[in-house]
Amino acid sequence: MPDRRGRPINIADDLQSLPLPPEQNWVRPRRPRRSPWPLAMAAGGLVVVVIVVSALNGTRPTQQPEEATLTAQSVAAAPEPQHTLPGQCDERLQVNASAATSVAWAPDSSAFAISDVVDGRARVVVMTAPDWRGRDVGEGSDPKWSASSAKLAYLRGTTVVIADAASGRELGKVTPGTPGFGWNGDTLLYWGGTTLRAWRDGRDARFAAHAPDLTPIRGPSEVTFSGNGARYAIVAREGAMITVLYGDTADGRVSLLPGLPAPLWSPAANALFTGSDQVVLLRAEKHLLASESLPSRFAIWSPDGDQALFGAESSGASWDVVAWDGQKMGASVRIASGMRTGAFSPDASYLAGIYNDGLRIYRCSRSAPTTAGLITRDQAKQIIQRGGDVIRVNLEDSKLVRWTDVASVLTGSWANVTSEAADLEPSAPVWLLMYAGEAKQPQGTNLENPPGVRSPTVSLVLYVLDAKSGHLLGARVASGTWWIGQPFESLTDRAPDATPHPFEPRATAPPFVTPRPTPTLPVSTAAPGVTRVESAPGGWRIDFPEGWWPTRSGFGGASLSTRDPAFGFGSPIRPSGWTWTPPSLRIEVWANPGQLDLNAWVAANFADNLVTKAIDRTQVTIAGTTAILLRRSSGPQPPDNSMLAEKTWIVPTTRADRVLVITATPADSVYQSELDASVASLAVFSPQAPSPTIDISRQQVLERWTNGPLGTPGRVEAKLVKWSEANAGGTGNGLARLDRDPDQLVWIVAVSVAGGSPGFTLPSRRGSSPEGVRGGDPFRWTLYVTPASSSDDGNGGWSQSSGKGDWPEFFDTLVDRCC
């Protein structure tokens, strides 16, 4: 390549001078062939033959060779961390490491390791109690301890060095495929190129059960691990775009966390995401919690890693940081200002932090000096109990706060304030005591129930006591079961014995307890990297990428999704972007009772409606038969009023009275080719017939009423019918997916109150307003479906109740197939 103005730029000669790798490395050691993952290519036209290409390039992870795996282990030597926060950490101890950049405590709290810079080179130094004198371990950075505190791993270049923590002797080395490593017990985890790998006592093997799906990854990536190695994240950056995938290390599969930045991991398995407008905590329980009202800066994790501590910027010498578990603000800790990063020792005795002048270590204590001369929490409770106003306690809680924190809420007809409160300084300490249950309504408050009548008792009361004198300053009452929000929940407890708030997921509906079998979804490995799910009652099977989650959905149906179904939300403030629909494939079995041809059936059941419109319709060949592909647009969707693209395949089955409906959502994501490929792998076969075993007798069904605690109804009868016969009188609105095999035999039961024993009533559901029931009229009859076989999982049952007439006429039209 000549350079006209000067000497030539000689790329060819330069590159020819480059050495080559050893010849034995030119070809990688043989490994199994990649998955014969089918890639469907569908184009326009009336009939399009689906072409199955037997390889998927680039977008599928390379399968690791079959090999033994290392699994998570419990480490008996790992001590339990301290669950209580210290009150303050203000006794500074002498250490010398002015260029330290990171701190990692040994789980037994006997030492911590730092990344230091000595003579211009990064070194790992261990500081050991009680004098915290430094011991050089070796060249490297980012040290992390194993759970037993016996091993230390650190980064040297791109290599992870595993060393004996006591002697510094190197025990092994691994070079991850991408940066990042962590400990799970005494097993070192790292990224092995396509899945997680592990090093334990010199043995190197695969760790995770599954290879994750890496389709969303764009740009350079890193892999990070929670403090206990139970969770991990893959973080990719391309320009300003950050992609975060989150998963269990043992399982390996990952879910996309849309709209969230890179996680800050706790010493346990919690992850914090500090965005610009809200803070999101993803707890180990897979509950996502968000807040927009926390102090501005994340400071440090609690010693047990269960709470994140935040503080507002402070220009003084000390800084109060407040604990948050995702639901409640808890105790505060006073630490020295200016800490850039740091960690409490797991036993909560010390704080080691990186400040502008380097490493500092502080001794922590539990008692806060500010509480000297104040009554204790127990004394405050005793004062209230002695008053005798609290009748019954379901829940109680208390916090030491400032008068200014609560004065503003002691207003209105539901609150009272004593004259003594008028002289209080805003910063005066007060005890706030909350009782849920039943208490006499305090003088001066006026909670009315019913309207116009002052209630003698209330279910919630909040007392405010002067923390110095113990005198009552005021009270506030309310109705309900727990004090939501202000003033109680969001206030910081400044007492040294602040009650730790163990995280409890918000209550949801109680689990459905049933002796019936739990439905299972049989999955198997079709090929490396490819999972196969098969539904015998549905009469189909389909392949999908290994890193996805299959869940059962309706009769003979399934949902295949890229997001872990265990994710739940614990906060009304949802992380931005979490209305995003995860790519998924939904397979459903629909009824075709009239045995219409496919076009007529689609016209009858997939007409446009208010939110969903078909924008294209083609015929395709799938599973060896002619199917209809609808491209539909659904929306507008929150939060940005976007339209959701869907692809729906309507496929005939081997039975004329059933149709398979497969929906890909969204159809225009990066997963489009995977979704299409999965549908291309569909196979249909004759569905399994329902179980003919009838082992639940009519008598057993009726005994619920004849021997029940509610008394005896005037008339109760049961008939054995097919589900399709029972469903003809159900409450369904038009055709929908099948929730049960139409041929399955079930009991349909009718119950009437007319002529029943005195006091017998039918249970009613709160909020329902069935036909004929006006102004709270009781139901006169009920009709419901219940299984006839103990192998029936009970899905798809329904009930119908009414206050109109004494008996469901539909029941009399049914023919009893029993006995």
Next chain:
Amino acid sequence: MRLDDVALFDPERWELLYRRAFPDVYRAVLATVLDPEVALDAVQDAFEVGLRRPPANDVNVTGWLFRVAVRRALRARLRRPPRVSTEYPDQIQRALQRIETHELLKLLTARQRSIVVAHYFLGLPHEEIAQMLGIRRGTVGATIAQALARMREVESDA
């Protein structure tokens, strides 16, 4: 070297052709991605792709391997398997940094580097590079001109 030199394609012959092309392809991919490990992994990948789905008989094996490897290298940085503990990547990295054109190549984007290296090192014509990258022939010429201008600009300032 063309695949029609061989009567029948089979894995052993593919490996033979691959080994012949390896030095040029590896160096070209290395000059494109500037990372010895990523380059080796990508070229190994390209070999395996050829094992499963051999290229057409009339294709330029060197160009074909380069195309597949560069795409792999630029797309799949995360999927890099753990490194075998040897010293050679560091040696190659040091050698790469010593060559005169290293600093100049670093001025270019990966795409520009791939086009420059394909043309000036592998000797591929504009037409073939255009086919290889799925771009227009004119874009190849324009990209090379831009890359040279950038390199000369810095070279003349030095």
